[in-house]
Amino acid sequence: MLNKQELTDIIRSLIPETEFPDGTQLLEVIVPAEKYFSLVEKLKSDQKLSFNYLISQTAVDFLSHMTVVCHLESVEFRHLIVVKVLLTDRENPTIDSLTALYPTAEYFEREIFDLFGIRFNNHPNLKRLFLEDDYGYPLRKDFRDEINIIER
Amino acid sequence: MSEEIIKDVMVGENEDYIINMGPQHPSTHGVLRLEVCLKGETVKYLIPHIGYIHRGIEKMCEADTYQQLIHLTDRMDYLSAHMNNEAVCLCVEDALQVEIPERVKYIRTILDELNRIASHQLWWCAFGMDLGALTSFFYGLRDREHILDIFEESFGSRLLHSFVMPGGLMHDVHPNFQKRTKEFIKYFRKKLPEYDQLLTGNIIFQNRAKGIGYMSRETAIGYGVTGPSGRGSNFACDVRKIAPYGAYDKVQFNEILGTGCDTFARYQVRMAEMWESMNIIEQLIDNIPEGDYTAKMKPIIKLPAGEYFRRVETARGELAVYVVSDGNKTPYRMKFRTPNFSNLFVLNTLASGHKIADLIAISGSLDLVIPDIDR
Numbered sequence: 371m372l373n374k375q376e377l378t379d380i381i382r383s384l385i386p387e388t389e390f391p392d393g394t395q396l397l398e399v400i401v402p403a404e405k406y407f408s409l410v411e412k413l414k415s416d417q418k419l420s421f422n423y424l425i426s427q428t429a430v431d432f433l434s435h436m437t438v439v440c441h442l443e444s445v446e447f448r449h450l451i452v453v454k455v456l457l458t459d460r461e462n463p464t465i466d467s468l469t470a471l472y473p474t475a476e477y478f479e480r481e482i483f484d485l486f487g488i489r490f491n492n493h494p495n496l497k498r499l500f501l502e503d504d505y506g507y508p509l510r511k512d513f514r515d516e517i518n519i520i521e522r
Numbered sequence: 523m524s525e526e527i528i529k530d531v532m533v534g535e536n537e538d539y540i541i542n543m544g545p546q547h548p549s550t551h552g553v554l555r556l557e558v559c560l561k562g563e564t565v566k567y568l569i570p571h572i573g574y575i576h577r578g579i580e581k582m583c584e585a586d587t588y589q590q591l592i593h594l595t596d597r598m599d600y601l602s603a604h605m606n607n608e609a610v611c612l613c614v615e616d617a618l619q620v621e622i623p624e625r626v627k628y629i630r631t632i633l634d635e636l637n638r639i640a641s642h643q644l645w646w647c648a649f650g651m652d653l654g655a656l657t658s659f660f661y662g663l664r665d666r667e668h669i670l671d672i673f674e675e676s677f678g679s680r681l682l683h684s685f686v687m688p689g690g691l692m693h694d695v696h697p698n699f700q701k702r703t704k705e706f707i708k709y710f711r712k713k714l715p716e717y718d719q720l721l722t723g724n725i726i727f728q729n730r731a732k733g734i735g736y737m738s739r740e741t742a743i744g745y746g747v748t749g750p751s752g753r754g755s756n757f758a759c760d761v762r763k764i765a766p767y768g769a770y771d772k773v774q775f776n777e778i779l780g781t782g783c784d785t786f787a788r789y790q791v792r793m794a795e796m797w798e799s800m801n802i803i804e805q806l807i808d809n810i811p812e813g814d815y816t817a818k819m820k821p822i823i824k825l826p827a828g829e830y831f832r833r834v835e836t837a838r839g840e841l842a843v844y845v846v847s848d849g850n851k852t853p854y855r856m857k858f859r860t861p862n863f864s865n866l867f868v869l870n871t872l873a874s875g876h877k878i879a880d881l882i883a884i885s886g887s888l889d890l891v892i893p894d895i896d897r
Contacts, residue, residue, distance in 0.1 A: 393828075394828070394829065395616070395828070395829065395830055395831060396831055422743055422744075423743050423746065424746060425746070425833075425840070425842055425859060426842055426844065426857065426859035428844065428857040428859075430846050430854075430855045431855075439844070441831065441842065441844070441859075445743055445757070445758070445759075448764060452829075452831070472744055472746075473741075473744045473745050473867075474744065474745045474746040474864050474867065476867070477863065477864075477867045485580075499572065499573060500572065500573035500576040500896060501573065501576070508578060508581055509580065509581060509855075
C-alpha cells in the first residue's frame with residue numbers, strides 16, 4: 371500500500387497536467403477532460419498502482435460547471451484514489467467512456483447520462499437507464515418540475 | 523399450396539425468440555424485467571431493464587436534513603436496512619469528527635450481524651423456491667421470525683427500523699435484548715445444520731447448482747461484483763476487513779472466500795457467513811459496555827463544506843456513500859453506490875449459454891433486491 375505522497379509522485383510523472391487539491395479526505399486528482407481516459411488507463415495498467423476496481427462513478431452539478439467523479443481502488447494494494455474531471459460546457463457536456471477498461475462503467479455512465487445529460491464518447495449503448503426519453507435531467511440543479519417537486 | 527402455408531407458420535431452426543421475463547415475475551424478486559433472447563431453451567443473451575421502482579432517492583436527499591434522509595436509506599435495500607442507515611451515519615460522524623460511545627459501536631455491530639443473518643435466511647428460502655423446493659421457505663421464515671421479534675421489541679418495527687441515527691442510536695435497546703439474542707444464537711446453532719441436511723447435501727439441488735453461472739475473479743472485479751457473490755469467485759472484497767468500522771476491529775472473524783466461482787460456491791459462502799455472523803455476535807454480546815446510547819449532537823446538523831466517502835458491507839456487498847456538502851443543513855449531492863446495481867449487470871455474462879431454468883438459479887444466487895438497484 372502506497373501513501374498519498376508516493377501516489378502523487380507516481381501520477382505526476384505519468385501525466386504532468388494533473389492537479390492535487392489539498393485538505394481532502396481521500397487522495398484526489400483533477401485531470402483535464404482530454405487526458406482523462408489516458409490517465410485512468412495508466413492508473414489501471416501501471417504495475418505499482420494497479421487500480422483495477424471501479425467502486426463508483428458519478429457526477430455533481432455546480433451550476434457553473436459539472437464534475438465527473440470516479441472512485442478507484444486497487445484490489446491487491448488497497449489504496450484508493452478519486453479522479454475528477456471538470457466540464458465547463460453545460461449545454462453539451464462530453465467525456466470519454468471508461469467501458470473499455472471497466473465493464474461496470476457502462477452502467478454507471480448510462481445512469482449519469484440519464485440523470486445529468488453528460489454524453490460519453492465510445493460508449494457501446496448510451497441509452498437512458500431509469501427514466502423516459504423526454505424527462506429532462508433531474509439531478510441538475512436547474513431542473514424544475516412544477517407538478518411533482520415543491521420548492522421550499 | 524397448403525404445405526407452403528404450414529412452412530411459413532412453422533418457426534425455422536435459426537429463429538430467435540425474444541421473451542420478457544418480468545416485471546411481475548416471481549423469480550425476479552421484484553419489479554425487474556429481463557429481455558431474454560432464447561434459442562430453443564438456451565439463453566443467447568439477456569438485457570436487464572430497470573427503473574420500475576425508481577423513486578429518485580438521491581434527488582429527495584438533497585431536500586432533506588441528515589436525520590430525515592436516514593429514513594430514505596432504509597427503502598433501498600430493505601433487507602439490510604440497518605447497514606444502510608449506518609453508512610450515512612458514519613459519513614456524518616466522519617465529517618463532524620464526533621467520537622461515538624463504545625456502547626453504540628458494539629450494539630451497531632451486533633445489529634449488523636443479526637440483520638445479515640436475517641437477510642441470508644430470506645435469501646436461502648427464496649433460493650430454494652427458485653429451484654423448486656418449497657420446504658426451504660418454511661424453514662427459513664420460521665427462524666427469521668425470531669430475529670424480527672428481537673427487532674420489534676427494541677425498535678418497534680420489523681423491517682425498516684431507522685434505528686441508527688447520526689451520533690448514535692435513536693434510543694437504547696430493550697433490557698431483554700441481550701438475553702433474547704443469546705437465546706436466538708443458541709436456537710439457531712441447532713437449526714442451521716437442518717438447512718444443510720435439506721438443501722446442501724441434496725443431490726438434486728447440487729446437480730442444479732453446480733457448474734452453472736461461472737464467474738471468474740477478473741469478471742467479478744471488472745463488473746464490481748461484491749459481497750458473497752464476489753467472494754464466491756475468490757475476490758476478497760469484505761469491507762469489514764478492508765476498512766473496519768464499528769466494533770469489527772475488536773472481533774476475530776474470517777473472511778469467507780470460495781474458489782468454485784459457480785452458483786454453488788456463492789451458496790456455500792452465504793451459508794458459511796451465517797456461522798461467522800453468529801461467532802461475531804457471541805464475541806460481543808456479553809461485553810456490551812455501559813454508557814450513553816448517543817453522543818451529544820446538535821439538533822441541526824450542518825456538515826462542513828467538503829466531500830465525504832464511506833463504505834460499509836451490507837448483506838449483498840459494498841455500499842458506498844458519497845456526500846458533497848456546501849455547509850448547509852441539507853447535502854448538496856448524495857450518491858449511493860449500491861451493491862445490487864453492480865451485481866445485476868453481470869447476469870448477462872453468467873447466464874449466456876445456459877438453459878432458462880438455470881437463469882433462475884443464477885439470478886437467485888446473486889441475491890438481488892430490486893429497490894436497491896433503482897433507488
